[in-house]
Amino acid sequence: MTMLMTEEQKMATDGLRKVLDNEIEPKLRAHGEGFIPKEMLKGFVKTLTEYGLIKAPFPERWGGLGLDWVTHLLLWEEVGVSSIDLALPILINVSGADLLIRNxxxxxxxxxxxxxxxxxxxxxxxxxxxxxxxxVAAARTRAVRDGDDWIINGEKTWISNGEHMDIFICTCKTAEGELTHILVDMTTSGIEVRGIKKMALNGQSTAQVFFGDVRVPVSNTIGELGSGLKNTLVTFERARCHMAAWGYSIARRSMEESIKYSQERFQHGKLIAGHQLIADKIADMATKIDASRLLTLRAATMIDHGIRCDKECAMAKWYSTEMAVKVCRDAVQIHGGNGVTKEYIVERLAREAIIGTIPDGTTEIQKLLIARSLTGIQAFR
Ligand SMILES: Cc1cc2nc3c(=O)[nH]c(=O)nc-3n(C[C@H](O)[C@H](O)[C@H](O)COP(=O)(O)OP(=O)(O)OC[C@H]3O[C@@H](n4cnc5c(N)ncnc54)[C@H](O)[C@@H]3O)c2cc1C
Structure with a gap:
């Protein structure tokens, strides 16, 4: 990786690594896997913004740093290596800010x-x-015009940041076959939020959001009427690069833990790193992690050059997240019995890896998108 980084990127990621290792990760470990309350989350996130997180890829006019998506993803990877619970709220703020700035x-x-x-x-x-x-086109949450307001009724689910969010970009059906983004202030009456418990990542919030006659000004409409799906597709490009980085960041952590463990654990008279079947796993991990990162940074470079890259983002997303499932599982295997205990982080990473293959389009959907762009034949309807 070093050969692809500029001096500035190297300094930025090194500085961030230090604060994550010395300040943030110890606090997160002490907190455990439970829900991170909003004020605590805000404290962590605000510290990270001092190291360029959230701000990096956005124009200075909006409080950004005017850098590029590649630099942002290099920074975000470091957060993912420490905690996806912390990286996810950042990803959602980045995607949301991007969608608002564009539309x-x-x-x-x-x-x-x-x-x-x-x-x-x-x-x-x-x-x-x-x-x-x-x-996604089957969304039914309805927004009906009433004078200068929309009245929203329906239910959204799996909403990342759900219990923490102050504002919500809700994709609403504004007419038959017409999906539109509407920005909802979460203090508006008629909204109920319920957290969803998952196999991992319960530090961050995933939630159901219920709307009962929620009144929102028409001036909160984001983009043209009916532009919701089109605008979501561009957001998906950025989000899928992050999902790919989710995969290789936790895979990288699993590999680093596995290397350390294999250099300390003796069996059959030698360090397990010296057993060829363990060496094979480490080499496999390192190669696949680099391949994932390269696929992802290619897509991010295309975004930086203003080139649409749905196919490249889809390749990075499915490959990296599926790779992480395999690598994180191998890390548990390398740790033997210790690998399934709560004492070793690889147990948690293996659970987090499985989740990554689902949001922002499952592996199956990514493959259908890639094949459609190659064959020109639609697999959906
Ligand atoms: C942790 C987490 C966070 C999330 N965050 C958000 C969020 O912030 N906002 C948001 O809107 N959503 C969010 N989601 C929802 C996520 O995008 C959906 O879960 C995902 O798109 C899959 O939809 P589904 O769960 O309804 O599965 P389904 O669509 O019901 O799919 C079930 C299975 O069928 C397969 N399948 C579906 N259609 C096809 C097809 N045509 N061909 C082949 N196979 C197919 C799928 O790949 C999957 O294996 C999140 C989900 C999770 C788990």
């Missing part, structure tokens, strides 16, 4: 984007519903 009216950008980049505000993005998962 929202000026008064919305001015009101919310600086707070999202500084970590003072949290955002959520809602597409999924109980009956609309991979089939």
């Amino acid at each position: 929202a009216p000026e008064h919305i950008k001015e009101k919310y984007v600086p707070g999202l980049l500084s970590g003072d505000l949290f955002i959520g993005i809602g597409i999924s519903e109980p009956d609309a998962g991979s089939d």
Whole structure:
């Protein structure tokens, strides 16, 4: 990796690594896997913004640093190596701020984007519903015009940042076949949020959000009427690069832990690193992690050059997240019995890896997208 980094990127990631190792990770370990309360999360996130997180890829006008997506992903990888619970809220703020900067009216950008980049505000993005998962076009949450307001009724689910978010970009059906993004202030009456317990990542929030006659000004409409799906596709490019980085960041941590363990654990009269079947696993991990990162940074470079890259992002997302499942599982194997105990982080990483193959389009959906772009034949409908 070093050969691809500029001096500035190297300094930025080294500085961030230090604060993660010395300050943030010990606090997170002491906290355990339980839900991270909003004020505590905000404290961590605000510290990370001092090292360029959230701000890096955005224009200075909105409180950003005017850097590029590659630099941002290099930084985000470091957070993922320490904690996906912490990296995920950052990913959602980045995706939400990006969507607003590209599509929202000026008064919305001015009101919310600086707070999202500084970590003072949290955002959520809602597409999924109980009956609309991979089939995003099936969303049914309805927004009906009433004078200068929308009245929203329906249910969103799997909303990352759900219990922490101050604002929510809700994908609503505004007419038959017309999906539109509407920004909802979470203090508005008629909204209920319920957290969802998962196999891992319970430090961050994933939630159901219920809307009962929620009144939102029409001026909170993001983009043109009916542009919700089109605008979501561009957001997916950025989000899928992060999901890919989720995969290789936890795989990297699993590999680093495995290398350390294999250099300390003796069996059959030698360090297990000296057993060829263990060496094979380590070599496999290192190669696949680098391949994942290269796929992802290629996509990020295309984004930096303004080139659409749905196919490249889909390749990075499925490959990296599936790779992480295998690498993190191998890390448990290298740790033997210790690998399934709570004493060793590889147990937790193996659970976190399995989740990564689902959000922002499952592995199956990524492959359908790649094949469609190669064959020109639609596999959906
Ligand atoms: C931790 C987490 C965080 C999330 N965060 C958010 C969020 O912030 N906002 C949001 O809107 N959503 C979010 N999601 C939802 C996520 O995007 C969906 O779970 C995902 O798109 C899959 O939808 P589904 O769960 O309904 O599964 P389904 O769509 O019901 O899929 C079930 C299975 O069928 C397969 N399948 C579906 N269609 C096809 C097809 N045409 N061909 C082949 N196989 C197919 C899928 O790949 C999967 O294996 C999150 C999910 C998780 C787990």
